[in-house]
Amino acid sequence: MALSTASRLGIGIISLSAVAFLVLSSPDEGVLEYVYADTVVETPEKFMDREFKVHGNVVEDSLRQNPDTGEYHFVIEYKGKRLKVVYDDLLPDTFAEGGEVVLTGRLDPGGGTVRSSEMSAKCPSKYEEEPGAPPPQAS
């Protein structure tokens, strides 16, 4: 005597609904696109209304801090294309002008500035990656 048809049907429906519910209520920003600064500069329309990750090199001498708000302003570039950044969190340990950073943020309506609160920075000097090395990010 195996499971009755009613039981099987019931189990099937409950499982499928549970999975469907989870999938449909997925958070928008669970999956982010990861691009380089030049792509954002060339096609800003694609990045208008969502969060994304942008990778670029910090331009030397571009770092300023707004003394009232604590916001940092700097410029990142990739393959010659530049993007302004307004960053309102604490700078990560490994941040350095000339170094590579990956910012998570949104594009301003104007299309030329990225507002971000999350940044990870790679140290400009190379070191051999070893197991358990700490994430160089502040997030």
Added chain:
Amino acid sequence: MTASRSFWVLVALSFAVATAVLLGLSFGVGVSLDAPTFALAAACVVMIWALRAMWGVVVALSRPAVETLIVEAEMAGALGRDSVGVAELREEKRRVLRAIKELEFDHAMGKLSDQDFKQIGDRYRLRAIEVIRELEPSEGAELHPLLAEHLAALRSATGKAAAS
């Protein structure tokens, strides 16, 4: 040489070699007794074990098949263990008896219906009897008391069933 004696000989030899290496290095060559030296001595000892083990492969290969079985039985006897067939049976006996005990526990805790308990339990007990009978020549009268009771009850029950 029996297995256990040869094992202890190996251990003794290891110690002897380790001590010899350490003494030799410190007095003969003048190296201080620090960590690398101990590591070196340890490496020598392990090398001896490795060589001995590789020799064991050669020995095993060189024996004709029949002798292998005899040696195995001897070794088993010397170490107080059973030969292959008996070991498998003992293992099964252990499994079945443990299963019966778990059944009883589950039933007492209310996780097994009376009907299931009787049905599955009887099947296990019959198997237990079979296994014990097979082991009997070497076992003697080593029946678990609970099992002896069940056996007796089953015999009388089947006896009645057969008679009716």
Added chain:
Amino acid sequence: MNVATLGTISLLVLFALCLASIALAMLGAHRKSARLVEASVQATYAVAALAAFASSLIIYAFLADDFSIQYVHHTSDSAMPLFYKVTAFWGGLDGSLLFWVLLLSVFSALAVRANRRRHAEMIPHVVWLLALINLFFIGLLVFVKNPFEPFILTPDIGSNSRGLNPLLQNAYMVIHPPSLYLGYVSLAVPYAFGMAAVITGQVDSAWQQSVRRWTLFSWTFLTLGLILGGLWAYEELGWGGYWAWDPVENAGLIPWFTATAFLHSMMIQERRGMLKRWNVSLVILSFWLSIVGTFLTRSGVVQSVHAFGKDPQLAWIFGIFLIVILVGSFGVVAWRWNLLRSRAELESPLSREFAFMLNNWVLLAMAFFVLGSTIWPTFSEWFLDERITIRESHFNHYMVPGGIALLLLMGVGPLLAWRRTSTESLQRQFLIPLIIGSITTVVVMALQWVWLKGELGGEVPSAKQLGAAYRAHVWALSAFGLCGFTIATIVQEFARGIAVAKHNNPKLSLLDAGIRLLVRARRRYGGYIIHLGVVLMFFGIAGKSYGIERKVVVKPGDTVALGDYEIEHLGLRATEDWQKEMITAELGVLRDGQLVDVLTPARWWYFQLPDQPTTEVSRYMTVGEDVYASMQTVDLTTGSTQLRLFINPLVNWVWIGTIVMLFGSAICIGTRRKQGAEQ
């Protein structure tokens, strides 16, 4: 003859010996020759001894500072403390592979030795299966990543040998990788026995009984390794959490799911002869996923801060190995499919069998979800030319409900009867736990109301606000309620078990009856203790949802509010020792105006690595919460200090739960008893 040459030779001999053991075992099985099988068993022992020798050589090389060997040069330096020189053995990629070979060789030898007589027919297959896996790794060592590789031109002794990153020189980093390796590698043993059972057609639960201890051993070390990794991240990295769904973290977690499923599902096969196909599949998957984990961390296929770095050659080699294992193993299962038919069928959803099957499905789904999400970014880049990143929120969204489902099953499973739970049994078993669970939920919801009232400054929350708060914390609240339910189940099981023990032996005291229970029904009650540990961990994890985080910039004399506490900057200190420069901030932790503790978060600049300061976290630990501070940057001239401050409620219950789990595990594994004495 120097170490490098001797080491390389020993690896070559190891390879040949391993190959020989495979040939002997296969031939011995085919011809049913006891002589050949015995030789293959001896070869297994020899492989273990030789692997030990190679390992002792590399350790010697580290201790003797033999920098002519590339591996030693890259991962060690003469000034390193002795202990870390030894542990550098498995710190780098080549050495970690040798370590893997050592563990697998030793485990193979132990497993074969313990089961030679009990499972005589399966042993030849176990031998060649384990040896074949070993051969792959030894082959890697010999042909691709030789840890004994010397420099062609010896570099100057004075030139900078890189040495171990000081961040890795702490207790956790010493125990965490070996623990994980022990867990991963030992999964090969149940796999080999499972496959041997299928090949020889002996598909009943006999083989599982013998590997039950191995599987538990493996599970314990995987759990320990994973938790230690989390604890390390929490204490050392300063971002306030203990799990980030990083690909390498995931790599260790994925086989854990299927191993847990296997441990439980085994019981159903043992009792009712069901789920045989599940069990064989789970044991194959557990082993396969452990190799996938190794592949992910070593090939550079996924981006991670943990990974060893990109290595396309290794990626290909592992990739092919993985395909071979999967196709070969499931091929054999397909061949024996009919033999693996269940002896019985599922009869009711209200049965223990169904609960366990559901458990299998949930754990399997979780394993593949994490695996899929971990490699999805890589596939997206290769096939869709779209680079994406998957964030924690994606993982948490699916894994949290999964965890809740598991918590529910932990509470419900032990209460259900076999085959079909009658209405009467349902009432008798579920009544108390349901009551306790409901009371817990109501209490927790009331506490949430009180907390919300506090947040609103003392005014009574409206229904809308309350509703929003409940919705925001719905999973945490469910978790708390289920924790109550499951603990009630466990306590009830203990109480009733003791009653049964006393009933059978009325002269025993309560305590004696309890101990007898633990000893006789060790597996069951050890398991319940493990469940208790897991419940406590869920309790600790649920607290995260009520955490507070603040990022602030303060100067000495400033005070910041943090939840129920106030944090006062008491000043900065600059100090130095033989290894590093340190700047420490002193933060007073005040509650209701009273100083309860002083936190000392710091930044350390190791002389060895001046560009990478480390963050030293400081926390005030209580049963209810952690007050946690980490320092980002500091300016000594102005005293301006960037701090990340956290309140982590209930976090210490995660560690307490782990200890309980390990204790339960020890009870389950138990001590080795003399054969025949187990009545």
